[in-house]
Amino acid sequence: MNPIPVTFSDMRTNAAGIIAIVALIAVAVALGVGISAQERAVRQGGNVAAEPFDVLIGAPGSTTQLLFSSVYLQPAALDLVDGEVLRELAGREGVASFTPIAFGDNYRGMPIIGTTAGFTTLDDTAPLVEGTTFAGLYEAVVGHDVELALGDEFTPVHGMIETGEEQVEHEHDHVHYHVVGRMARRFSPWDQAILVPVESVWSVHGLGTGHEEPSSIALAMATEEGGRAEGDEHEDERAAEHDHGGPVALGPPWSALHIPGVPAIAVTPASIRDAYVLRTEFRNDPRTTAIFPAEVLLELYALIGDASTVLAVVSVATQVLVVGAVLLAVFSALQQKREALGVLRALGAPRVYVFLAVWLHVVLMVLVGSALGVALGWGVALGISAILAERTGLVLPVLITGKEIGLAGVLVAAGMILAAIPAVTVYRQSVSEVLRS
Amino acid sequence: MELEAIDLRLSFPQPDKSVQTVLDIERLSIAQARTVGLTGPSGAGKTSLMYALTGIQPLDRGTVRWGDVDITGLGQRECDRWRRINVGIVFQNFHLFPGMSILQNVTLPATFGRTGIASIRDRAKEVLSKVGAPDHRRRVETLSRGERQRVGIARALLLKPRLLFADEPTANLDAENAEQVTDLLFDLAAEGTTLFVISHDRRLLDRLDTSFRLERGVLSDPEEAA
Ligand SMILES: Nc1ncnc2c1ncn2[C@@H]1O[C@H](COP(=O)(O)OP(=O)(O)OP(=O)(O)O)[C@@H](O)[C@H]1O
Numbered sequence: 001m002n003p004i005p006v007t008f009s010d011m012r013t014n015a016a017g018i019i020a021i022v023a024l025i026a027v028a029v030a031l032g033v034g035i036s037a038q039e040r041a042v043r044q045g046g047n048v049a050a051e052p053f054d055v056l057i058g059a060p061g062s063t064t065q066l067l068f069s070s071v072y073l074q075p076a077a078l079d080l081v082d083g084e085v086l087r088e089l090a091g092r093e094g095v096a097s098f099t100p101i102a103f104g105d106n107y108r109g110m111p112i113i114g115t116t117a118g119f120t121t122l123d124d125t126a127p128l129v130e131g132t133t134f135a136g137l138y139e140a141v142v143g144h145d146v147e148l149a150l151g152d153e154f155t156p157v158h159g160m161i162e163t164g165e166e167q168v169e170h171e172h173d174h175v176h177y178h179v180v181g182r183m184a185r186r187f188s189p190w191d192q193a194i195l196v197p198v199e200s201v202w203s204v205h206g207l208g209t210g211h212e213e214p215s216s217i218a219l220a221m222a223t224e225e226g227g228r229a230e231g232d233e234h235e236d237e238r239a240a241e242h243d244h245g246g247p248v249a250l251g252p253p254w255s256a257l258h259i260p261g262v263p264a265i266a267v268t269p270a271s272i273r274d275a276y277v278l279r280t281e282f283r284n285d286p287r288t289t290a291i292f293p294a295e296v297l298l299e300l301y302a303l304i305g306d307a308s309t310v311l312a313v314v315s316v317a318t319q320v321l322v323v324g325a326v327l328l329a330v331f332s333a334l335q336q337k338r339e340a341l342g343v344l345r346a347l348g349a350p351r352v353y354v355f356l357a358v359w360l361h362v363v364l365m366v367l368v369g370s371a372l373g374v375a376l377g378w379g380v381a382l383g384i385s386a387i388l389a390e391r392t393g394l395v396l397p398v399l400i401t402g403k404e405i406g407l408a409g410v411l412v413a414a415g416m417i418l419a420a421i422p423a424v425t426v427y428r429q430s431v432s433e434v435l436r437s
Numbered sequence: 438m439e440l441e442a443i444d445l446r447l448s449f450p451q452p453d454k455s456v457q458t459v460l461d462i463e464r465l466s467i468a469q470a471r472t473v474g475l476t477g478p479s480g481a482g483k484t485s486l487m488y489a490l491t492g493i494q495p496l497d498r499g500t501v502r503w504g505d506v507d508i509t510g511l512g513q514r515e516c517d518r519w520r521r522i523n524v525g526i527v528f529q530n531f532h533l534f535p536g537m538s539i540l541q542n543v544t545l546p547a548t549f550g551r552t553g554i555a556s557i558r559d560r561a562k563e564v565l566s567k568v569g570a571p572d573h574r575r576r577v578e579t580l581s582r583g584e585r586q587r588v589g590i591a592r593a594l595l596l597k598p599r600l601l602f603a604d605e606p607t608a609n610l611d612a613e614n615a616e617q618v619t620d621l622l623f624d625l626a627a628e629g630t631t632l633f634v635i636s637h638d639r640r641l642l643d644r645l646d647t648s649f650r651l652e653r654g655v656l657s658d659p660e661e662a663a
């Protein structure tokens with residue numbers, strides 16, 4: 001028994017209508033699949049980016065902003081954490097490692113982050129892909145995707161974004177970093193960042209290096225009290241001095257009388273217990289706040305989840321409408337196909353044959369539409385991820401899993417069941433009447 | 438095959454709530470004849486009678502018996518099955534499937550069962566060439582009425598039915614083609630098929646064993662063929 005020729009002949013004589021319905025189904029399925037896949041992509045991408053940050057300490061204020069500025073390098077003016085905190089962390093129990101994260105400058109729109117050498121390799125868990133980490137004050141390690149080669153020189157520009165609207169930006173003309181290494185891929189905006197010793201960031205802004213160094217203390221004083229021309233002059237001298245290989249202490253502990261502040265500090269605790277202790281402590285400290293980025297992300301995902309639930313309901317509603325549209329189309333097609341089905345019965349075709357001819361008609365449309373929809377949804381999610389990756393530096397991996405296939409499967413199943421209705425109604429018509437019309 | 442039809446009555450309600458009697462036949466019996474004709478004016482009920490005798494049209498009352506089988510006593514499913522196995526029909530309006538080629542149309546009845554069309558394809562091409570149908574790959578919606586008629590006949594002949602009904606099979610054909618088709622029908626009758634033809638074609642009617650005349654649903658006595 002093979003009713004497929006009848007089904008196809010039906011479709012051939014009404015190709016435009018069939019294509020319209022299949023397209024409608026595809027769009028509805030794509031909507032559901034796209035939303036679901038994109039939501040997961042955002043979660044996974046967000047988590048990967050947050051991995052290097054166990055505990056984040058910032059000045060009291062918005063924890064979400066602290067997260068976005070540090071993990072995703074979103075430009076924002078954050079209050080600074082008192083430099084004394086850095087001194088305290090250096091000797092503290094339960095801290096495996098910690099690093100200041102000092103942003104504020106950029107080179108061609110790529111953020112320049114003052115940090116420690118350990119952070120360029122995530123404490124040796126992510127070795128550099130080329131070169132070495134910074135050992136001199138004006139050496140830089142670039143993010144994986146930064147278009148600078150080892151040995152290149154560049155001059156930082158003040159301001160977090162290249163064309164800052166509010167800040168009047170100026171070049172730190174006298175400062176020249178040169179690139180000594182490149183980080184492993186982090187699948188985050190950090191792939192577009194340039195990492196330099198935090199001491200150099202402080203120093204460029206006339207705050208000294210954070211290390212005990214009589215000249216820098218004097219310099220800091222001079223900058224705060226005196227005119228800035230004088231300070232700049234001194235900076236020039238010092239910059240020149242370091243470029244010629246003068247030894248500078250880099251990394252913790254900082255021991256200057258006055259350690260400059262930083263917008264954020266990333267802490268790797270020795271144990272999970274320590275993580276909670278640290279967070280509680282720095283939350284209670286009036287100078288600071290502390291977060292687990294993973295936890296803040298979970299709260300954010302809950303919001304996204306709510307939104308995507310609404311969207312999912314919308315897309316299910318769309319699918320229900322589409323199934324309705326399919327049925328309508330089938331009933332109207334049946335009206336046109338009455339003659340053919342009547343002839344089939346007059347020729348003695350078995351019931352199952354007539355049933356299958358109609359049923360396959362609907363099921364084929366739903367199947368093809370759903371398959372196209374999954375592909376379309378996947379494609380759109382990939383496209384959105386590509387755009388987001390370009391805009392934010394976040395890599396959002398789009399995957400089609402059982403959940404998305406299941407979404408399409410529900411529609412197919414519904415189609416299979418509903419298709420039985422028109423298939424059965426064929427048998428309620430009088431053949432002789434149909435043959436006359 | 439022998440036919441014994443008794444007390445057939447078929448009527449349809451009209452829009453003005455009166456009832457139109459389409460068939461009112463006391464008895465129709467075909468024992469010896471191989472080839473039977475049915476004539477009568479338009480609207481007399483000829484097509485209705487054909488549908489009634491093949492189980493397509495349920496009757497108000499009466500029994501239709503072909504050989505040992507009382508088809509008016511069969512359930513719909515069994516009746517469809519009986520028709521599939523025993524009957525070939527050439528419809529007055531052809532009733533071909535648009536969107537299919539000529540060959541697909543002709544072989545369609547073979548897709549109902551287990552046989553499939555592979556074994557029947559040669560037979561289909563043979564029948565098509567006998568009726569003088571055009572290239573079998575052509576889609577049927579591109580055909581003229583005469584060409585469609587021939588495809589319809591080929592479809593009915595395909596499975597060599599024991600009973601062949603043909604409703605005006607030569608109405609759309611020129612004299613030469615009409616004769617060809619008539620020959621074909623009689624060839625089949627010679628192989629053992631019982632032929633039941635509705636026609637106004639004198640040259641066709643003259644070759645039949647027997648003919649009936651239907652007028653306003655009432656049968657006249659069979660006029661024996663000359
Ligand atoms: N389902 C139906 N409902 C109402 N009237 C019907 C129905 N079927 C047949 N009729 C009527 O029955 C009468 C006989 O129709 P039928 O088609 O059998 O005539 P016919 O002899 O084949 O005519 P023709 O030579 O024009 O083909 C017609 O008046 C027709 O309108």
Ligand SMILES: [Mg+2]
Nearest residue numbers: 483484485529
């Ligand atoms: Mg008729």
